[in-house]
Amino acid sequence: MNRITELFGIRxxxxxxxxxxxxxxxxxxxxxxxGGLGLIGSGSMHPELLREHIHKCRDATKSPFGVNIPLLFGxxxxxxxxCIEEQVPAVFTSAGNPVKYTKxxxxxxxxxxxxxxxxxxALKCTEAGVDAIxxxxxxxxxxxxxxxxxxxxxxxxxxRVTQLPLIAAGGIATGRGMxxxxxxxxxxxxxxxxxxxxxxxxxxxxxxxxxxEASEGDTMLSxxxxxxxxxxxxxxxxxxxxxxxxxxxxxxxxxxxxKGRAGLGMFEGDMVEGELEIGQASALxxxxxxxxxxxxxxxxxxxxxxxxxxxxxx
Amino acid sequence: MNRITELFGIRxxxxxxxxxxxxxxxxxxxxxxxGGLGLIGSGSMHPELLREHIHKCRDATKSPFGVNIPLLFGxxxxxxxxCIEEQVPAVFTSAGNPVKYTKxxxxxxxxxxxxxxxxxxALKCTEAGVDAIxxxxxxxxxxxxxxxxxxxxxxxxxxRVTQLPLIAAGGIATGRGMxxxxxxxxxxxxxxxxxxxxxxxxxxxxxxxxxxEASEGDTMLSxxxxxxxxxxxxxxxxxxxxxxxxxxxxxxxxxxxxKGRAGLGMFEGDMVEGELEIGQASALxxxxxxxxxxxxxxxxxxxxxxxxxxxxxx
Numbered sequence: 001m002n003r004i005t006e007l008f009g010i011r012x013x014x015x016x017x018x019x020x021x022x023x024x025x026x027x028x029x030x031x032x033x034x035g036g037l038g039l040i041g042s043g044s045m046h047p048e049l050l051r052e053h054i055h056k057c058r059d060a061t062k063s064p065f066g067v068n069i070p071l072l073f074g075x076x077x078x079x080x081x082x083c084i085e086e087q088v089p090a091v092f093t094s095a096g097n098p099v100k101y102t103k104x105x106x107x108x109x110x111x112x113x114x115x116x117x118x119x120x121x122a123l124k125c126t127e128a129g130v131d132a133i134x135x136x137x138x139x140x141x142x143x144x145x146x147x148x149x150x151x152x153x154x155x156x157x158x159x160r161v162t163q164l165p166l167i168a169a170g171g172i173a174t175g176r177g178m179x180x181x182x183x184x185x186x187x188x189x190x191x192x193x194x195x196x197x198x199x200x201x202x203x204x205x206x207x208x209x210x211x212x213e214a215s216e217g218d219t220m221l222s223x224x225x226x227x228x229x230x231x232x233x234x235x236x237x238x239x240x241x242x243x244x245x246x247x248x249x250x251x252x253x254x255x256x257x258x259k260g261r262a263g264l265g266m267f268e269g270d271m272v273e274g275e276l277e278i279g280q281a282s283a284l285x286x287x288x289x290x291x292x293x294x295x296x297x298x299x300x301x302x303x304x305x306x307x308x309x310x311x312x313x314x
Numbered sequence: 315m316n317r318i319t320e321l322f323g324i325r326x327x328x329x330x331x332x333x334x335x336x337x338x339x340x341x342x343x344x345x346x347x348x349g350g351l352g353l354i355g356s357g358s359m360h361p362e363l364l365r366e367h368i369h370k371c372r373d374a375t376k377s378p379f380g381v382n383i384p385l386l387f388g389x390x391x392x393x394x395x396x397c398i399e400e401q402v403p404a405v406f407t408s409a410g411n412p413v414k415y416t417k418x419x420x421x422x423x424x425x426x427x428x429x430x431x432x433x434x435x436a437l438k439c440t441e442a443g444v445d446a447i448x449x450x451x452x453x454x455x456x457x458x459x460x461x462x463x464x465x466x467x468x469x470x471x472x473x474r475v476t477q478l479p480l481i482a483a484g485g486i487a488t489g490r491g492m493x494x495x496x497x498x499x500x501x502x503x504x505x506x507x508x509x510x511x512x513x514x515x516x517x518x519x520x521x522x523x524x525x526x527e528a529s530e531g532d533t534m535l536s537x538x539x540x541x542x543x544x545x546x547x548x549x550x551x552x553x554x555x556x557x558x559x560x561x562x563x564x565x566x567x568x569x570x571x572x573k574g575r576a577g578l579g580m581f582e583g584d585m586v587e588g589e590l591e592i593g594q595a596s597a598l599x600x601x602x603x604x605x606x607x608x609x610x611x612x613x614x615x616x617x618x619x620x621x622x623x624x625x626x627x628x
Contacts, residue, residue, distance in 0.1 A: 002624050062394060118530050138452070139464050147531030150453050150464040150486040152494060153594050157530055172467040180494035182465060185621055216432050216471055217461030225559075245539075247561020280467050305497055310316050 003165040004188030007131055009064045010115055011035030012299055013188030014165055014178070015113075015134070018068020018245035019091055019142065020044035020277070021266040022203040025053040030061035030200040035299075038065045039092055044263060047078040054086045061272040063088040066111075066207075071096025074192060084108045095143065098128035108130070113167065117145025122158045133158065139171030141193055141279035144221055144228045152184065159185035160246035175301025179309075188198040191298075193279040199290045204269030207276060214282040223257065225250040232276035236261065281289050317479040318502030322404055322425060323378045325349035326613055327502030328492070329427075329448070331620045332382020332406055332593070333456065334358035335580040336510040341369040341577055343374035344514040344605035349613075352379045354404055358577060361392040368400045376402040378426075385410025393463075398422045409457065410440035420445070427481065431459025434456045446479040447472065448504050453485030455507055455593035458535055466498065473499035485568055487595035489615025493623075507593040513604045518583030521590060528596040537571065539564040546590035550575065578608040 004013035013243035016023065016031040018039035029037030040057060042050045049266040050067065057065050067088050069079045070096045080101050096116035100137050102112045105130070113132040114125050118212050125133045132176035135158040137151030138144060149157070158166060178189045196203050197211040210232060222231045223242050230238045243252055257275070265274015289297075318327035332353035342352030354371060355365045361563035362489045364381065371379050379400050383393045386409045394415050397405050405419050416426045420443070428439045431623040439447045449472040451465030452458060463471070465484040472480060481496035483504035492503045502591065511525040512516050514607040524546060536554050557566055571589070579588015583602045603611075 020526075035620075050405060081339060082317060099330045137464070137466075139467060146337060148534065149597070150451070150485055150594065151544070152451075152464065152466050152467065153597060156488060156598055158488055171464055174470060176470055176498050177466060179497040179623070182623055183493040183497050184473055184490050185619075215466070216463045220462065280464065283463070283467055303477060305499075309493070309623075311495055 002187055004132065004167060007165055008037050008066075010037050012295065012305050013167075014064075014290065014295065014298065015039065015092075015190040016195045017169065017190050017192030018042070018066070019196055021263060024059060024202040025057035025199045026194060026202065028053075028065045029057045031295070032057075032061045032063040032065045034292045034295035035063075036295060037090065037092075040065070040066045041066065041068050042079050043070045043073065044267070045075075047082055049074055050079055051082050051086065053164050054082070056089060061192075064094055066090030069093045070094050071100065080105065082204065083110060093135065094134075098125050098130055099251070102128040102130050105197070109270075115156070115169070117159050118147055118149060118154070119161045122162050126162050126164060131164045132167055132187075133162065134167040134169050135186075137168075137170030138221065139230075139280040140169055140279040141196075141219070141282075142232045144230055144266045146224070146228060148221065149314070151181065154182060155184035155186050170223060171279065171281050175283070175298045176305045177284075178298060178302050179250070181303045193282045194294055194298075195250070195287055195291065196278065197282075197285050198294055199288060201264050206271050207266050208267040208288050210271060210276065211278055211282045212285055212288055214278070216283045219278055219282060221281050224252055226253055226257070226279065229275075229277060230279060230287065232278045232282070234265075234274070234276055235272045236265070236275055241314060316501055318446065318481060322380075322510060324351050327481075328609065328610065328612065329353065329380075329406075329504040330509045331483065331504050332356070333506050333510055335577060336515045337382075338516040339371035339374060340516060341509060341512065341514045341605065342367075343371045344378055344512070345509060345609070346371075346375045346377040346379045348606045348609035348610060349377075351404065353404075355382050356377070356389070356393050357382065357384045357387065358581070359389075360388050361396055364393055365396050368396070368402060372473050378628065379408050380404030380406055383407065384407045384408050385414065397424060402531045408448075412439050412444055416442040416444050421567045427591030429483070430472070431462055431473045431523070432463060432468070433471050445477065446501075447476065447480055448481045448483050449500075451482075451484030452535065453594040454483055454598075455510075455533070455544045456591040458544055460538070460542060464533065465493060465495065468573065469495060469498035469500050485593065485595050487593075487598045488535065489612045489617070490517075490619045491595070491598075492562050492612060492616050493619045507596045508599055508608055508612075509605065510592065510601050511596075511602050512608055514532070514603060517580050520583040522602045524585060524590065525592055525596045526599055526602055528592070528599070530597045533592055533594050533596060537567055540567055540571070543589075543591060544563050544593060546586070546592045546596070548579075548590055549586045550579070550589055587617045
């Protein structure tokens with residue numbers, strides 16, 4: 001037991017990141033059944049589809065689960081209402097101001113965590129009175145902070161400004177990564193890419209395969225003139241990169257990005273022209289496995305690495 | 315005792331990064347006297363000045379110390395010769411091929427470590443037969459890898475391809491950071507920025523003050539069209555950044571960089587036009603202190619954080 005397992009009523013302090021196109025009810029239920037906290041990623045859903053996923057998730061697990069809601073999207077208010085109506089155990093908000101919905105959710109018996117990329121965001125979280133903070137470093141897939149602060153530096157910085165339960169995210173895919181995060185002062189971890197490449201993920205099989213094959217240097221933080229996002233290198237990335245090298249303005253990048261690129265890549269499986277959002281930790285992922293195996297591996301490695309830590313006389 | 319303390323004959327597995335303009339004999343001797351391995355940074359020296367620093371360092375400490383030699387500089391062969399003539403206990407090479415001098419140094423009784431930013435470099439190190447590998451992540455100050463792999467991801471990757479003694483570098487300034495590195499599979503750490511801001515560092519007082527004041531987002535990996543380098547944001551950085559935003563070619567960046575910018579900033583104290591190379595961990599540094607205090611703080615925090623690691627039933 002620790003603060004995170006107690007807060008969410010789970011066995012292991014491991015949260016599965018609520019990723020667009022990858023984390024529907026199947027993945028969330030599998031992670032919750034394996035002892036972690038599964039999150040349905042609402043970012044790529046319409047409100048009534050979210051409701052359907054919540055129903056199916058509840059049918060598939062007796063354990064607590066949650067929903068991730070990016071607050072900057074048009075549907076966020078509808079998502080919040082649905083989570084309240086459906087009495088979802090936990091809501092993880094991101095990309096917006098946590099002050100907006102935290103109290104409302106808590107008054108309806110929902111645990112609230114908010115995702116930040118810097119101490120400024122962490123201070124807003126304490127102001128909002130969230131139950132937990134997710135601090136996400138430069139390594140993370142998808143949208144990312146402008147300051148490029150890595151998890152190794154970010155977690156101790158956030159720990160200095162708040163005593164709230166703290167979940168480390170970005171670059172964590174293994175038990176050793178989890179132990180490192182705890183060493184830095186986190187109470188739990190949020191893992192995205194590793195679960196995106198699980199059997200239960202709703203990502204397209206071709207995308208899962210790409211994640212398993214990715215090695216160091218195969219992802220890069222891109223589109224910094226819009227909102228920075230970590231992408232797996234493919235033809236679309238190369239087009240973005242070329243525009244950026246030549247100093248193209250934001251409008252040109254926007255025109256190239258257009259709409260639907262993320263779904264095209266991650267869900268429909270276009271590995272050439274799709275936008276493939278994934279974390280740097282993909283370099284550590286070698287196989288597509290069931291969630292239960294992944295969780296067991298992470299926890300076993302955590303325990304072994306803890307035993308191996310030098311406690312000798314220095 | 316562990317593999318790193320045994321290899322170098324030191325008390326704590328803490329190496330002080332051999333930084334240009336910051337790490338002369340005073341800093342190296344202070345770190346070695348405090349139980350770590352101090353390194354003289356030869357990168358900003360002429361060969362005979364290096365010899366002088368080696369002599370002074372030997373006078374100031376009875377403990378082992380070393381010299382960092384960037385292999386791509388014109389003087390590298392002279393530096394190697396001097397380290398052999400002077401029977402320096404350890405040489406850390408970087409920015410070049412470790413195969414070139416490793417055997418020669420070892421035949422002369424010198425321990426050799428080489429700095430890498432990826433697994434390809436680590437494999438070259440095993441081929442060269444180095445005594446230890448320094449794997450340096452994206453967080454590090456100064457010159458940096460193109461793949462932007464952070465320490466959190468890099469250390470486990472390197473650990474997978476080699477069983478050699480492994481020193482983690484980049485983003486480490488505290489005992490918690492050191493513990494995280496050990497959790498990831500490192501046998502020791504190399505710390506730069508924290509020692510650059512020590513009393514014994516030869517950095518200009520204004521630069522030390524800037525490091526202590528720096529917070530998150532105040533450093534950025536820059537000059538990627540030349541050799542990527544992590545810089546503290548100042549007027550010079552802003553000029554670089556503007557050129558980069560507008561897609562300026564490498565030649566224009568080279569002309570702006572010109573010669574002598576690093577010395578101008580870090581040694582002469584021009585905080586406006588100088589090139590200020592420092593790590594992301596500067597955000598964690600708040601005070602300029604003597605090396606002995608820094609080392610004690612790091613080791614004490616390491617021990618405390620180790621005790622606090624959750625070993626409960628998950």
